[in-house]
Amino acid sequence: MKFDTIVLGAGIVGISVAVHLQRLGRAVAVIDRKPPGSETSYGNGGLIESQSVCPIPFPRSVRELLHYARNRAPDARYHLRAMPKLAPFLMQYWWYSEPGRHAAIARANATLIEHCVTEHRALAEAAGALGLLQRQGWIRVFRTRARQDREYFKAEQLCQEFGVGFHTLDGTALRNLEPDLSSALIGALHYTTSEFVSDPQALVRAYARHFEMLGGRMFIGNADTLEPGWRMSTQDRVIEAASVVVAMGPWSDRVTSKLGYRVPLAVKRGYHMHYSAEHGARLRHPVVDVENGYMIAPMSRGIRLTTGVELSLRDSAKTPVQLTAVEPVARELFPLGEQVDDEPWMGCRPCTPDMLPVIGPAPRHRGLWLAFGHGHLGLTQGPVTGRLVAELMTGSETVCDPGPFRVERFRV
Known part of the structure; x- marks a missing residue:
């Protein structure tokens, strides 16, 4: 069968690209080894993060570096055996995290973030899935005054520079909003302009049905069968197209490296587990325990407990030590009941060292387009990335300047 475009990857980014291309008159085939939303798009925290303008930087101070070097921090762990392979990436990550560079990266990132909610809502309305989006925002909670003051200061900066909306909550206001959270919490930040998805996989599949x-x-199909031209095999037949979009998240380098591109891509692995709620307790908002590096969120399957970052190789065995470490703390924060899942889920966030996604044409292959590397913001930036890629491919006016996201910023 012949199509105009093959999209490799049926996660939130790939499906969003496919929807926008199909809307613009392209005949599109989406190819993945699994059904839509089965990998990274399934296991995220469900946040559409309009406040996440500033990507998470690499620690810069000696105090922070020593803190994480002990490999006991709840929010970030690493596999020692993976460090030799990850070291070049981490050095670049450290370099890009210098405050001046990081500020420029945040300004570029903001051009995507500012459209994240409106683009999701437009797709969800067209797909009949608005019921999966909730407008209540999310909460960062604090146990110490010092951490609370630092977070309030950061929020004020985000508000002044990027218009991020938030409310500060003292202990009483927090308990009025979330009465079943621990009384030991002294306050919180409520980010009000972000949205929450109660079932990320269901949302991706609704977008896929719309497509x-x-x-x-x-x-x-298996992306390893892709041949320049562009031609590949699926379970049903051989597919041919004039162009191909690589939107395979953490597996994107399997295609790009085969075609001769050295795109710096690593993964931040994460884990989750679902729990029931005890004694009729109810969680109304996603809640991040800032000092302990995890999040709990009211998903359709139960209360989802998600961990921070695990630096490791993409395909190495699961080591859910962070989940084991934070579960007792999470039970003190909120009355979690029995585990719902048989075993922890693990996923991989695809990351570039400059914390920005790769979006745009590949320089040495006609018809090859790239859309990956969104890190922690894949769900957030998926629909606007899909729109940007489709506009670039069809020569339309673009929703934002694509320059900062071009792959040529790296030596590929």
Whole structure:
């Protein structure tokens, strides 16, 4: 079968690219080894983070570096055996995290972030999935005055420079908003302009059904069979197209490296587990325990407990030590009941060293387009990335300047 475009990857980014291309008159085939939303897009925290303008930087101070070097921090762990391979990436990550460079990166990132909620809402409305989006925002909670003051200062800066909306909550106001949280909390930040997805996989699959309603086609296949031209095999038949979009998240380098591109891509692994709520307790907002590096969120399957960062190789075995470490703390924060899942879920966040996604054409192959590397913000930036890629491919006016996201910023 012949199509105009093959999209490799059926996560939130790939499906969003496919929807926007199909809307603009392209005949599109989406190919993945699994059904839509089965990998990284399934296991995230469910936040559409309009406040996450500033990507998470690498620690710069000696105090912070020593803190994480002990490998006991709840929010970040590492596999020692992976460090030799990860070291070049981490050095670049450290370099880009210098305050001046990081500020420039935040300004570029903001051009995508400012459209994240409106683009999700537009897709969700068209897909009949608005019921999965909740407008209550999310909460960062504090146990110490010093950490609270630092977080309030950061929020004020985000508000002044980027218009991020938030409320500060003292202990009483927090308990009025979330009465079942621990009384030991002294206050919180409530980010009000962000939205929450109660079932990220269901949202991706709703967007995928919308794509098919527009005339798009879904296939099961292995991206390793892709040949320049562009031609690849699926379970059903051989597919040919004039162009291909690589939107495979943490697996994108399997295609780009085969084609001769050295895109610096690493993963930050994360884990989650679902729990019931005890004694009729109810969680109304996603809640981040800032000092202990985890989040709990009221998902359709139960209360989802998600961990921070694990630096390791993408395909190494699961080591959910962070989940084990933070579960007792989370039970003190909120009355979690029995585990719902048989075992912890693990996923990989695809990251670039400058904390920005790779979006745009590949320089040495006609018809090859890239859309990956969104780090912690894949769900947030998926729809606006899909719109930007489709506009670039069809020569339309773009929703933002694509320059900061071009792959040529790296030596590929």
